[in-house]
Amino acid sequence: MTSHDASGVRFGIDFGGTGIKGAVVDLERGDFAADRIKIATPQESTPDAVVEIFREILDAHPEVTGPVGVTVPGIVRRGVVGLAPNIHPSWQGVDADALLEDRLQRQVHVVNDADAAGYAEAARGAAQGRTGVVLVTTLGTGIGSALLHDGVLVPNVELGHLEIGGRVAERWASAKVKKTEDISYEEWAERLTVYYRHVVRLFSPDLVVVGGGVSKNHDKFLHLIDVDVEMVPAHLENRAGIVGAALLAGN
Numbered sequence: 164m165t166s167h168d169a170s171g172v173r174f175g176i177d178f179g180g181t182g183i184k185g186a187v188v189d190l191e192r193g194d195f196a197a198d199r200i201k202i203a204t205p206q207e208s209t210p211d212a213v214v215e216i217f218r219e220i221l222d223a224h225p226e227v228t229g230p231v232g233v234t235v236p237g238i239v240r241r242g243v244v245g246l247a248p249n250i251h252p253s254w255q256g257v258d259a260d261a262l263l264e265d266r267l268q269r270q271v272h273v274v275n276d277a278d279a280a281g282y283a284e285a286a287r288g289a290a291q292g293r294t295g296v297v298l299v300t301t302l303g304t305g306i307g308s309a310l311l312h313d314g315v316l317v318p319n320v321e322l323g324h325l326e327i328g329g330r331v332a333e334r335w336a337s338a339k340v341k342k343t344e345d346i347s348y349e350e351w352a353e354r355l356t357v358y359y360r361h362v363v364r365l366f367s368p369d370l371v372v373v374g375g376g377v378s379k380n381h382d383k384f385l386h387l388i389d390v391d392v393e394m395v396p397a398h399l400e401n402r403a404g405i406v407g408a409a410l411l412a413g414n
Contacts, residue, residue: 172187172189172196172227173187173190173230173410173412174186174187174188174221174231174409175188175231175232175233175406175408175409176220176232176234177234177404178204178217178233178234178235178236178250178276179204179234179236179249179276180204180208180250180304181203181204181304183201183203183213183216183220184199184200184202184404185199185217185220185405186198186200186402187224187227188409188410190410193283193399193406194287194402194406195402195405195406197224200220200223202216202220204250207251208250208251209254210253210257210259210262214262214263214266217231217233217263217267218266218267221267229269229270230269230270230271230272230412231263231267231270231271231272231412232271232272232274232279232408232409232410232411233271233272233274233408234273234274234275234405235247235250235254235259235276236249236276237249237254237275238319239273239275239278239318240319242258242259242260242261242272242273243259243260244256244257244273245319259273260273270412271412272408272411272412274318275319276307276404277299277300277301277307278309278316278318278319278407279403279407280299280301280307280309280397280404281297281308281309281310281311281407282309282311282316282407282410283402283403283404283407283410284299284374284397284398284399284407285297285311285314285316286314286407286410287398287399287406288372288398288399288403289395289396289398290311290370290372293314293369293370294313294369295312295313295368295369295370296310296312296366296367296368296369296370297312297368297370297371298310298311298322298366298368298372299371299374299397300322300323300371300372300374301401302338302378303337303338303375303377303401304338304339305333305337305339306323306333306337306358307323308320310368322362323337325358325361327357327358327361328357332358332361336351336355336357336358338375338376341377348387349387351384352384352387353387355384355388356388356389359371359388359390359392359394360389360390363390363391363392368392370392370394371390371392371394372395372396372397373394373395373396374396374397374399374400374403375397375400375401376400378396378397
């Protein structure tokens with residue numbers, strides 16, 4: 164097993180509705196320092212069940228001590244989980260910071276999953292060094308979003324839930340919808356154009372970063388989105404949640 168300088172690495176865990184992923188993150192490079200571990204999210208994703216998976220993931224790297232960053236697919240206010248429809252309802256209202264610190268016996272910082280991804284892209288990815296307003300979106304099961312100003316995160320900006328033309332945006336323009344409805348990249352880009360034009364009108368960002376796993380195929384659709392703002396693909400793709408969680412832990 165590889166040993167790591169504890170000052171240079173930190174553990175990040177990305178808790179999603181279908182999978183729980185964790186990795187050791189090199190804080191300087193802003194990327195994985197060891198292979199990612201992935202375990203399926205239990206069907207009953209209660210705090211008790213999920214904590215045991217967190218412990219299993221952390222036990223795979225006992226040499227890495229110190230704070231742990233954890234993402235949750237829902238609203239997080241000062242460590243307390245709010246609306247989180249893709250995980251067990253018993254998480255709602257839980258002080259996850261306090262619960263996980265007690266159960267894992269180490270410092271834990273819990274953050275919204277899209278916020279973690281956005282912070283990672285701003286700190287070590289496609290938006291590194293950029294000032295002004297930066298919007299980071301993740302196209303996946305839904306549409307995640309993170310808003311930053313001069314690198315400072317504005318938490319819990321849920322822009323995938325915007326209603327546009329009587330439709331919830333992520334139920335019409337997410338990567339999951341593209342796959343489920345089997346629409347072409349061209350048709351999907353038309354929907355994304357409607358979505359991004361609406362968001363740009365509301366927030367006037369200087370830069371939009373498009374992330375999520377589908378960003379690895381950005382050459383098939385990003386240039387087709389007709390919006391009057393600079394748009395770039397994410398650098399960290401779907402590694403961003405883990406990296407962002409690790410970077411934010413201990414801050």
